[in-house]
Amino acid sequence: MYISIVVFLRISGSRTLASMNVFDFIITVAIGSAFGRALTASNVALAEAVVAFALLIGLQFIVAWVQTRFLGVQRFITNPPALLYFQGEFLREKMRSQRVTEDELWAAVRKQNLGSMEQVDADDTVDVDSVSPAH
Numbered sequence: 001m002y003i004s005i006v007v008f009l010r011i012s013g014s015r016t017l018a019s020m021n022v023f024d025f026i027i028t029v030a031i032g033s034a035f036g037r038a039l040t041a042s043n044v045a046l047a048e049a050v051v052a053f054a055l056l057i058g059l060q061f062i063v064a065w066v067q068t069r070f071l072g073v074q075r076f077i078t079n080p081p082a083l084l085y086f087q088g089e090f091l092r093e094k095m096r097s098q099r100v101t102e103d104e105l106w107a108a109v110r111k112q113n114l115g116s117m118e119q120v121d122a123d124d125t126v127d128v129d130s131v132s133p134a135h
Contacts, residue, residue, distance in 0.1 A: 004046075004049070004050045004053055008053045008054065008057045023060070024060070027056055027057075027059065027060045030056050031053060031056050031057075034049060034052040034053060035049070035053075037049075038052075063077065082094055082098050084100060084105060085105060085117060088117070088118070090102055090105070105117075
């Protein structure tokens with residue numbers, strides 16, 4: 001099982017393990033679920049698990065291929081970046097729509113080793129995806 005998952009992940013490329021969009025996350029969880037089931041269930045054959053891995057990786061490959069060729073699909077699958085802070089001001093309406101609090105933005109800025117919000121620019125690459133949405 002372990003060898004087959006390593007082989008499939010190597011074949012699928014770095015996208016499977018890189019920063020994830022929603023679809024990549026779903027595929028990763030499904031692979032983990034199939035792997036766990038294959039290890040713990042006595043009635044699941046190794047061949048069945050390998051086929052499940054191949055199907056999941058194949059589906060991920062097809063969606064990635066379609067996504068790179070059709071902008072509409074890309075917009076549906078990935079979240080476009082959102083400007084939440086600009087020229088010294090928090091963009092509260094956008095923050096609400098993204099369900100992100102000011103404290104979470106501060107945490108993301110600190111995580112990027114920036115000393116203050118004044119160091120943040122629209123061109124900066126603060127990883128806002130690391131911000132957990134407020135509940």
